[in-house]
Amino acid sequence: MPDLLIVGAGPAGLSATNKAGQLGLDCVVVDENTSAGGQYYRQPPVAWANDRPSDRLLRGRAKIERATAAATFRLGCAVYGIDAEHRIWLDQDGSVERVEPACVLLATGAYDRPVAFPGWTLPGVMSAGSAQALIKSQQVRPGARAVVAGSGPFLYVVALELLHAGVHVIEVIEAATVRSALPFLPDSMRYPARLAELVGYALPLLRAGVRIRRGAMISSAGGDQRLEEVRVRPVRSGANDPPLERVIDADLLCVGYGFAASTELAQLAGCTLAWDRGLQQNVPAYDEWQATSADGVFVAGEASGLGGAPVAECEGELAAIGVARHLGRISDAGAQRMAEPIRSRLRRLRRFASLLPRLFPAPPELAELARPETIVCRCQNVTFERALEAVTHAGATTLNEVKTTTRCGMGWCQGRICGGLLPSLLAQRAGTGFDPASGFTARNPVRPVQVSSLAAIGRVEPSDHGGPGPDHP
Amino acid sequence: MDTLSKSAPACDPGQRLTADVVVIGAGIIGASCAFALARAGLAVHLVERDAPARGTSGACEGNLVLWDRPTSADLHLAMWSHQRWAELAVELPAQTGIDIEYDRKGSLMIVRDEGDVAAAQVKCAWLAAEGVPLEWLDQAGVHAAEPDLAPDIALAVHFPADAQIEPRLATAALVSAARGLGARIHNHEAVLSIESSEAATMVQTVRHRITASWVVVAAGVWTPDVLRMLGVDLQVSARKGQIAIVAGAPIKVHHKVMEASYMTTVANDETELQVAAVVEATRAGSILMGSSRLLTHPNDRRVDLEVVNRIVAKGVSLFPGLASGKVVRSYAGVRPLSPDHSPIIGPLPMAPRVVLATGHEGGGVMMGAATGDLVACLIAGRAAPVPFEPYLPSRFFSH
Structure with missing residues (x-):
């Protein structure tokens, strides 16, 4: 099993991979996308020649090439589950497996925070x-x-x-x-x-x-x-x-x-969350090594707060050093020496990053835009009126309670869309009582996974099979 | 629409209140008790440390199934409850505007293994004698009822009266109806202590001190914690079950379809993981797959993906077409299991003004409607359609 499993091959994940490679860590990188780079360094398919690649594209390409040499890359591979012992379940094109890395780095980035306004579900x-x-x-x-x-x-x-x-x-x-x-x-x-x-x-x-x-x-x-x-x-x-x-x-x-961070994996791994002003949501709290409260679980980049790609890259490097230190591959003093210049760069970058949500x-x-008939949960076709009534009439104070009576968040997207827009919307429109920091409880599987893939494993009795079984220690 | 909670004057912290009955726990059982007691004209306070249906009732299937009941006592309560749910399915939406999604879809017990045939015959003879409608289906009958079942399935029993409700909505509707009848609902209000004398009881919550003639403890798997406040030790175990939700499978499931071995997993005392296939469709279009049973602690709501694998494998063996769908979600709940598998309903022998309503294991929704009525009969001193004795807590406190 690897020393480090990195979830997400964007700026944070790639920088962590390159640093981990320098430190001699055995590292596996997984990303749902079929090419590395994340949103920031998103690469076009190889088949499409690009006669005037941007600086960013070229920088990204160089980083990816270095990282590919330093670690095993598994692209098109989704993490569909994680538990408090940070056992991790992977789904690669319908082939599922469980891995148990010594450490895990969550570098899952952020996605656009959805906004509900009349017509927002129209194609286009x-x-x-x-x-x-x-x-x-x-x-x-x-x-x-x-x-x-x-x-x-x-x-x-x-x-x-x-x-x-x-x-x-x-x-x-x-x-x-x-x-x-x-x-x-x-x-x-x-x-x-x-x-x-x-x-x-x-x-x-x-x-x-x-x-x-x-x-x-x-x-x-x-x-x-x-x-x-x-x-x-x-x-x-x-x-x-x-x-x-x-x-x-x-x-x-x-x-x-603005953006929202996916925190399901961090929640399921048992990480303590803390309020982030820039993202207006709870995100995993971390220490000076990017380590979360869960032993062996690290976080870097937008997944733990807005900062932009340069911040994410510094955090990725710090996390890799933190992992090597955690595993005893480098001394504390050595780690501190390596981390110091990164930290001073990071301090300056973070100061600028903290200005962005204030400038923009x-x-x-x-929150004024949603009308009673505006859909707030696309998967289950729940209107704003019904979600609001769950608060104003039934007295719901958290998103989980709204879910109980409306089905918000029970659909295909597993609450990523309504979970991103409802807390602030309900807190502002329902008056006092609703907790804007509330979110859905994360549950495995965090991504849809093929029934046949799971059935193939589940059919095998644990006694006559050496791999992962139901009561496998 | 119910706006009473908004217009009611806010209470000062530590305010003293009086009531006829305090019900502790707003799951399906507590909600049903509060509704039945309020309907009997009693002043009810329903106290819940979280919000309605946030525990076991919010993580179950809403089965109204008779054939898995392990004892006659359970079956009689379930049959009464079955009738009550059919009535409530009309009454509750009219009173509260909440549709509890009652669906009398019937269930199929699939008898696949040779070994299950004899057990199923014995069980069905008993059920038929008790008045449960059922019919045996041969291979043609099975596949006429459920065309997407695995072709090799050649024997099943059809229970046409079995039904389903949406347990979260049913709980919400019962709470809302109770409130409409004057009950006070205290959400997010944990109980700190309980005192009980021969004449009265007192429940101290984080916000109120409520004096009442009776306390109903409907705290499910957390019942032992509540009883410990009274110095009473009673075992209610937590038996975890998981459900996997599948979308995108190109099949239709018309009934609740369950393996015959399901009734064994309900009735036995196995402590290791047990899995029996249960497959059904929801009104929203997805397919639910269960079931599992594993003894755990009351707050273990963690989904174990290895158990999901086992559930899914069993489900696919019944409906091969499920294989091309995707598991989009899974959730877990903890069933309150009494030492003898039957519900515990009635006064505590050492504190007779404290009435228990707990220990329904996986039958809380099934037996919930009648449990509320039975508690109301007990407290109001009225006769009930079933005898009280089989459910009384005194059976666990021999002298």
């Missing part, structure tokens, strides 16, 4: 991250006329990629304004390179004639069968006036109001 409405994945890995143009709405630098990255893919980007609807960002600008000026990076995303958009509308947000999406029009509104409106809406004809709406906050007004 998608998260900014999904649009990016379609363009980068599938080379699919997700629409012809696009509106990109949200808050933060990721919007501009995606808008630019849409533009390069030949999509007509009509407008970028940015919730933040220069005025709302003003109090944080002096601090931001201390990071000229990072600010230049942000401007670097916006300039080509402006040059291409894309309008960037600040202080505005999505109001609703409409269309018969699929998206035809997007309604936008100012974020703030007069106290009693309904906000003035503007209609934009579009067949693609990409939405990106997700507007609380988003």
Whole structure:
């Protein structure tokens, strides 16, 4: 069994792999995607020649090549379960197995936090991250006329990629304004390179004639069968006036109001969670070695708080050093020596990262958008009205209680979508009493897994088989 | 719509309250007791440390199945309950607006192994004599009833009266109906201590001190913890069961389909893991696969993926078409098992104003409706359609 199993081959996982390789750790990397890189270094399929690869793509490619030499990569492989002894269940194309690594690093990243507004389930409405994945890995143009709405630098990255893919980007609807960002600008000026990076995303958009509308947000999406029009509104409106809406004809709406981290694996591994201001959710708490409260379980990158790829990479390296120290492969003093320069870089990066949610906050007004008939759980077709009634009439105070009477979170996505949008929505709309930090209890399996694969193992009696069995110690 | 809880004045911490009955536990049993007692005109306070159906009742299938009952006492309570659920399926939605998803779909007991045939014959003769409707199905009959069953299955018993409810919604509806009849619901309010004298009882919660004529303990697997507050030691064990939910399998399952060996796993005292196939469809379209039984501790709600493998293998042997579906979720619950497998309903001999309603193992939903009525009869001093004696706690306290 390996010294270290790394879940997620994005920036954090790749940096951890490379550091673990240098430290001589026997390391296995698993990722659900069929290519390494994560969302940030997402690589196009090899078959598609790219005549002008970006700097980022090339950096990512180099990192992946180094990492591939340093560890066993299992791509297209899902972790569908983990337990408190950090036994891990893997599903690779329907072939399931249990591994018991000495340590595990959760580098599972974050996904776009879903927002429920009228029309958000129409075809043509998608998260900014999904649009990016379609363009980068599938080379699919997700629409012809696009509106990109949200808050933060990721919007501009995606808008630019849409533009390069030949999509007509009509407008970028940015919730933040220069005025709302003003109090944080002096601090931001201390990071000229990072600010230049942000401007670097916006300039080509402006040059291409894309309008960037600040202080505005999505109001609703409409269309018969699929998206035809997007309604936008100012974020703030007069106290009693309904906000003035503007209609934009579009067949693609990409939405990106911040991120959510998947914490199921951490919960199931027994990690203590703590509130994260940037993500507005509970995430695994960790120490100076990226170690969680669960013995042998480490965490790095967006899975434990927003920071961006550079932060994730430092955390990945620290985690690898932490694992080597934990396993006694390097001395504490040696580990400290190695960690010190990474930590000082990380401190500076984290200071900038902590500014981002303040420069680009997700507007609380988003919670005004859901109407009684708006679907909040797509899998089980639960309306906002029913979820709200579970709180206001039946007295539910947590997401699990809402689930008990509404079926929210009992569907195919296992609560990843409604679990990301409901806590803040219910806390704001239901008044006092609902806990915005509440989430669904994580349960194995955390990913759907083929019945035939499980049945093949379950049919074998434990007594006449040496592998994993029901009461295998 | 029920808004009483919102409009009721907030209580001060430590406020003194009085009631006729305090019910501890808002699972299906406690909710049913609170409803039946409120309907009998008593002032009821239902005290729950979490929220309704957050324990065992929120992690079960909602079986209204008669043939797995291990004793006559269980069966008689279940038959009464069966009739009550059919009535409640109409009454509760009318009173509360909550549909409990009652579905009289019938069940099939699959008799596959040679060894099960004799046991099934004995069991069915007894059930028929007790008045449970049933019919034996041959190979053609089995496959007419369930076309997607494995072709080699040649014998089954059809129980046309068996049914299903959605246990979470049923609990919520009973709580809501009780509240509509004036019961006070105290969610998120743990009990700290209980005192009991010959004339009255007192329940101290984290927020209230409630004086009442009676206390009903419907705390399922946590009953021993509650009784310890009274210095009483009574064994109620925790028997974990897991369910796997399958989506995307191209099959139809019309009945509750269960292996005959299921009744053995219910009735025996095995401490090791037991798995018997139970397959059924939900109204939402997914397929539920059970079942497992394993003695554990009351708070062990952890899904063991190795047990899921065993459950899934058994299910596929009944319905081969399940193989191409995906397990999308799994959950576990802990059944409250009494020392003799029958429910414990009635006053404690050493504290007669404390009435127990617990120990239903996997039959809590099945026997839940009648359990509430039986408790109400006991407290109101009325006769019941079944005798009280077989369920009384005194059977565990011999002198």
